[in-house]
Amino acid sequence: MSLEPCPDSPNCVSTLADATDTVHYMEAVSISARAPQVIEAVEAAVTRSGGKITQKSDDRLAAVFTSRIFRFKDDVTFFVDSDGQRLHYRSASRTGHSDLGVNRKRMTSLLQSITASL
Numbered sequence: 001m002s003l004e005p006c007p008d009s010p011n012c013v014s015t016l017a018d019a020t021d022t023v024h025y026m027e028a029v030s031i032s033a034r035a036p037q038v039i040e041a042v043e044a045a046v047t048r049s050g051g052k053i054t055q056k057s058d059d060r061l062a063a064v065f066t067s068r069i070f071r072f073k074d075d076v077t078f079f080v081d082s083d084g085q086r087l088h089y090r091s092a093s094r095t096g097h098s099d100l101g102v103n104r105k106r107m108t109s110l111l112q113s114i115t116a117s118l
Helices: 035-048 102-117
Strands: 012-014 052-056 060-066 073-081 086-093
Touching (some): 012 102, 035 052, 035 060, 035 102, 073 102
Antiparallel strands (some): 012 086, 052 060, 060 073, 073 086
């Protein structure tokens, strides 16, 4: 499984960050559905939330979210670990230092939508 590590700046969250890193770490989601079904739920949630899908496979989805006012871009990646039955993800701003918690809030909202549809 591979997701890029978060940079030192506080504008990124990831399930693969060290759990003691409270700035970057978010918990992976336990899943029981098959990977393609999970990715379909992820795609629906991302699309409803205004994200643009940039890559999709049976176990991975990448998307870009663009802020309305300043047009900042955030890259979001989901990966289904079928062996561990977990949905991993990363959300990071392309520029800047702080995102004022936007990535964490977005992922929390997306995960609620994803888990509700599984």
